[in-house]
Amino acid sequence: MSTAESFPPLKNDLLLRAARGEKVERAPIWIMRQAGRYLPEFHEVRKNHSFFEICRTPELACELTLQPIDRYGTLLDGSIIFSDILVIPQALGLEVEMIAGRGPVFNDPLVTPDDLSRLKKDVDVDKELGYVYDAITLTRHKLEGRVPLFGFIGAPWTLMAYMIEGGGSKTLSKAKSWLWKYPTETHGLLQKITDVSVDFLVGQVRAGAQLLQVFDSWAGELSPYDFNKFSLPYIQQISTKVRQRLAEANLPDVPMVIFAKGAWFALEDLTDIGYNVVSLDWTIDPAYARKVTKDKVVLQGNMDPSVLYGGDEAIRETATRMVHAFGKDGKHIANLGHGILPTVDPEALKVYLETVQRVSAEIRK
Numbered sequence: 001m002s003t004a005e006s007f008p009p010l011k012n013d014l015l016l017r018a019a020r021g022e023k024v025e026r027a028p029i030w031i032m033r034q035a036g037r038y039l040p041e042f043h044e045v046r047k048n049h050s051f052f053e054i055c056r057t058p059e060l061a062c063e064l065t066l067q068p069i070d071r072y073g074t075l076l077d078g079s080i081i082f083s084d085i086l087v088i089p090q091a092l093g094l095e096v097e098m099i100a101g102r103g104p105v106f107n108d109p110l111v112t113p114d115d116l117s118r119l120k121k122d123v124d125v126d127k128e129l130g131y132v133y134d135a136i137t138l139t140r141h142k143l144e145g146r147v148p149l150f151g152f153i154g155a156p157w158t159l160m161a162y163m164i165e166g167g168g169s170k171t172l173s174k175a176k177s178w179l180w181k182y183p184t185e186t187h188g189l190l191q192k193i194t195d196v197s198v199d200f201l202v203g204q205v206r207a208g209a210q211l212l213q214v215f216d217s218w219a220g221e222l223s224p225y226d227f228n229k230f231s232l233p234y235i236q237q238i239s240t241k242v243r244q245r246l247a248e249a250n251l252p253d254v255p256m257v258i259f260a261k262g263a264w265f266a267l268e269d270l271t272d273i274g275y276n277v278v279s280l281d282w283t284i285d286p287a288y289a290r291k292v293t294k295d296k297v298v299l300q301g302n303m304d305p306s307v308l309y310g311g312d313e314a315i316r317e318t319a320t321r322m323v324h325a326f327g328k329d330g331k332h333i334a335n336l337g338h339g340i341l342p343t344v345d346p347e348a349l350k351v352y353l354e355t356v357q358r359v360s361a362e363i364r365k
C-alpha cells in the first residue's frame with residue numbers, strides 16, 4: 001500500500017485549513033452526494049454495473065469520485081470517496097442490494113435480538129472493506145492533488161436504523177421500538193457498529209483520506225433525550241478513539257466533521273465531542289448556530305438543496321444571503337444542508353458554486 005509521502009502534493013488546501021479553524025481567504029465549498037445521481041456521466045457508468053459492484057471496484061469508484069471534480073474544476077474544493085454508508089452492515093454480514101427507484105433494500109433485516117447472532121462475531125474490517133481503502137489510495141493518486149479527499153461512515157444510530165428497517169422508512173417505528181423494548185441489546189448493537197466504524201475510519205486515513213465525515217442522517221428522528229442516550233455517546237466515542245488510534249499509528253490527525261441531520265437540539269452538545277466541524281441542515285439559522293456553538297467549531301452547510309430547483313436568480317440570492325449569514329470572519333465550509341437531489345440540473349449547481357466562491361471572497365477582502 002502507498003504511504004502518505006508518495007501521494008501527489010496538495011495544490012488546493014483551502015478546505016483542510018478551514019476545517020482546522022484557520023482564517024482563510026474565502027469559504028471552501030464541496031457538496032454532499034456530489035458524485036452521483038444528478039450527473040449524466042454517473043448514469044453512463046451505472047447502466048453497466050450494479051451500485052455495489054461500483055463500490056467494490058476501485059477503478060470505477062475512483063472514476064465516479066473524480067466526475068464532479070473534472071466537471072466543475074476549481075469550483076469545488078473537496079472530493080468524497082464514492083461508496084455508501086451501508087458497506088458497514090454488509091461487512092457485519094447482512095445482504096444489501098440497491099434497487100433502482102427504491103434505494104437500499106436489506107434481504108433479511110434484523111427483527112428481534114435473536115437475529116443479532118447472524119452478525120459476524122469478529123469482523124476483520126481491513127479484509128472486508130479493503131476495497132474502499134484501495135479506492136481511496138487510487139483516488140488520491142488520480143486526484144493529482146487538485147483537492148483533498150473525504151472518507152466517511154454512517155453514524156451507529158443511522159446504520160442500526162437501516163439494519164432493522166431493512167431500507168428507507170418514514171417513521172423508523174421498527175428501529176425505534178428496539179430502543180425501549182431491548183435497550184441492552186440496542187446498546188450492544190450500537191457498540192458493535194461503533195467498534196467497526198473506528199477500525200474503518202482509521203483504515204481510510206491510512207489509505208489516504210484527508211478528512212472524515214460521520215453522517216447521522218436520521219439523528220433528527222430521535223427525541224433529544226433518546227439522541228443523548230443512543231447516538232451522542234457513540235459518535236463521541238468514534239472521534240475520541242479514531243484520534244487515539246491515529247496518534248498511536250503515527251497517522252495524520254485529520255479534521256473530522258459531524259452531520260447530525262435534524263438534530264438542531266443537539267447543536268451545543270455537538271461542539272464538545274471532538275469534531276472540528278459541525279454540519280448544519282437548512283432548518284438552522286447560521287447566526288443562531290454561531291451563537292449556540294460559541295465559535296468553538298467550524299460550521300458547514302447549509303442551503304436547502306431544493307433551492308437548486310428555484311432558478312438562477314433564487315440560487316444567487318439564497319447563496320449570497322447564506323454566505324453573509326455565516327459571516328466574513330470565516331469558520332465556514334460551504335455545502336448544502338443535505339445531499340444534492342437526484343433530479344437537479346448540474347448547471348444549477350454550478351451557479352451555486354460560483355456564487356458562493358465569488359461572494360465569500362468579496363466579503364473577506
Ligand SMILES: Cc1c2[nH]c(c1CCC(=O)O)Cc1[nH]c(c(CCC(=O)O)c1C)Cc1[nH]c(c(CCC(=O)O)c1C)Cc1[nH]c(c(CCC(=O)O)c1C)C2
Nearest residue numbers: 032033034035036037051082083084085103168215217339
Ligand atoms: C457519501 C455517500 C453516500 N452515498 C453515496 C455517497 C458517495 C457519493 C457522494 O456523496 O459524492 C453514494 C450513493 N448511494 C446511493 C446512490 C444511488 C445509487 C443508485 O441507484 O445508483 C449513490 C450514488 C444509494 C443510497 N444510499 C442511501 C440512500 C438513501 C435511502 C433512504 O432514503 O433511506 C440511497 C438512495 C443511504 C445513504 N448513503 C449515504 C447516506 C448519508 C448521506 C445522506 O443522508 O444522504 C445515506 C443515508 C452516503
